Amino acid sequence: MPFELTHERIAAENGKRLKWLEEDYEHLGRQLARRGADIEKLTERAMAFRVAIPSWGVGTGGTRFARFPNPGEPRNVFEKIEDCDVVFKLVRTTPGISLHIPWDKPESAAELRSFAEARGLFFDSMNSNTFEDQPGQACSYKFGSLSHTDPAVRRQAVEHNRECLELGGKLGARSHTVWVGDGGNFPGQMHLRKALERYLDSMREIYRALPQGWRLFIEHKLYEPAFYSTVINDWGTSYYCVRELGERAFSLVDLGHHAPNVNIEMIVARLIQFGKLAGFHFNDSKYGDDDLDSGSIKPFQLFLIFNELVDAELSRVPGFDPAYMLDQSHNVTDPVESLMTSAAELVRAYVQAHLVDREQLAARQQANDALLALQSLKQAFTTDVEPILAMARHRAGGAIDPVTTYRASGYRQRAAQARPATARLGAGIV
Numbered sequence: 001m002p003f004e005l006t007h008e009r010i011a012a013e014n015g016k017r018l019k020w021l022e023e024d025y026e027h028l029g030r031q032l033a034r035r036g037a038d039i040e041k042l043t044e045r046a047m048a049f050r051v052a053i054p055s056w057g058v059g060t061g062g063t064r065f066a067r068f069p070n071p072g073e074p075r076n077v078f079e080k081i082e083d084c085d086v087v088f089k090l091v092r093t094t095p096g097i098s099l100h101i102p103w104d105k106p107e108s109a110a111e112l113r114s115f116a117e118a119r120g121l122f123f124d125s126m127n128s129n130t131f132e133d134q135p136g137q138a139c140s141y142k143f144g145s146l147s148h149t150d151p152a153v154r155r156q157a158v159e160h161n162r163e164c165l166e167l168g169g170k171l172g173a174r175s176h177t178v179w180v181g182d183g184g185n186f187p188g189q190m191h192l193r194k195a196l197e198r199y200l201d202s203m204r205e206i207y208r209a210l211p212q213g214w215r216l217f218i219e220h221k222l223y224e225p226a227f228y229s230t231v232i233n234d235w236g237t238s239y240y241c242v243r244e245l246g247e248r249a250f251s252l253v254d255l256g257h258h259a260p261n262v263n264i265e266m267i268v269a270r271l272i273q274f275g276k277l278a279g280f281h282f283n284d285s286k287y288g289d290d291d292l293d294s295g296s297i298k299p300f301q302l303f304l305i306f307n308e309l310v311d312a313e314l315s316r317v318p319g320f321d322p323a324y325m326l327d328q329s330h331n332v333t334d335p336v337e338s339l340m341t342s343a344a345e346l347v348r349a350y351v352q353a354h355l356v357d358r359e360q361l362a363a364r365q366q367a368n369d370a371l372l373a374l375q376s377l378k379q380a381f382t383t384d385v386e387p388i389l390a391m392a393r394h395r396a397g398g399a400i401d402p403v404t405t406y407r408a409s410g411y412r413q414r415a416a417q418a419r420p421a422t423a424r425l426g427a428g429i430v
């Protein structure tokens with residue numbers, strides 16, 4: 001591959017910033033020590049944090065109105081992995097890639113697997129797609145897929161999910177995420193209870209096909225593409241289904257899939273308590289499923305979600321093993337830059353959540369001292385942990401300043417030369 005982001009380039013850029021980082025790190029270390037926190041432990045936690053990259057996130061996203069492709073768009077799954085590799089090289093927390101089928105269906109699974117593993121990357125959760133029709137497809141998903149009234153359509157959708165499991169097995173994946181857009185646009189269009197029954201019957205077949213050691217994730221969503229009723233519309237319905245399916249089925253929380261102002265950290269606490277939290281599709285939103293960059297709109301909500309996750313981690317909740325993934329649509333930024341900064345925002349929320357003095361918080365909760373209980377959280381959230389995040393990246397061989405290093409590398413410009421634009425204009429999320 002002609003244009004590669006070299007470790008030498010990263011080291012050169014780091015060299016310009018290391019002295020300042022060491023000063024800031026040492027100063028923060030003293031501040032945190034006064035609060036009884038060990039900066040080295042926090043840096044180790046930051047280095048150990050992992051979040052998967054969505055393959056569909058390295059291309060430019062769009063809306064139903066338009067999509068404005070970036071220069072050097074990845075044109076196939078291999079070029080998507082090249083761009084995921086750049087993100088991993090610079091932030092060091094994203095070795096996992098979540099594929100979407102058939103968008104990423106390879107000629108040879110073995111070739112794709114070795115291409116990724118040669119770069120220290122692996123395949124995280126698989127994602128099926130029964131929300132759009134493929135050329136030559138026998139049955140249309142216009143009126144649904146796993147919950148469709150026509151058993152032939154349901155069979156086709158189940159078969160597609162089985163193919164995803166089989167391909168994922170060859171790629172080394174260990175989980176499968178099922179999101180369906182099934183729903184209705186008009187009252188009366190669907191029988192609400194029967195639709196869910198049909199969906200569950202289809203999911204039971206998919207669950208039966210789950211390879212040894214795999215987990216099955218159900219992703220709920222309030223609305224879109226259906227605008228009146230959605231079969232798997234909220235966490236309660238998802239939770240009921242994963243309980244029905246069995247011990248290897250879990251509920252995945254996409255942050256953008258809730259009505260405005262829903263208390264998502266409380267849904268997370270419930271799913272943790274019920275032992276059914278699959279993990280996350282992290283993003284942010286102001287109104288609907290906007291798929292904006294994580295931490296860009298509601299950073300305090302992101303912190304409060306990680307506060308629940310860290311509390312569960314520290315209290316060793318049995319079976320607590322959430323899968324972290326980004327699921328964003330980068331319509332106006334360079335996707336590589338958005339993925340790097342979003343991955344960093346997750347580590348920030350995670351490290352800040354580890355700064356919460358949980359003994360102090362528990363005492364204040366026990367005493368019903370509402371104001372100081374909030375202060376226990378706010379002190380952690382308002383602590384600038386950037387020196388820890390940068391030092392963790394540096395020690396892991398990444399960039400102290402990922403975006404500046406990426407821009408200095410000229411990767412995007414060189415990608416544009418090497419990847420003549422074939423990207424179709426038009427609309428749509430990818």
Ligand code: LRH
Nearest residue numbers: 127179219254281289327
């Ligand atoms: C649905 C969703 C789902 C993916 C798709 C790309 O809105 O969040 O996770 O399959 O986006």
Ligand code: MN
Nearest residue numbers: 219254281327
């Ligand atoms: Mn999602």
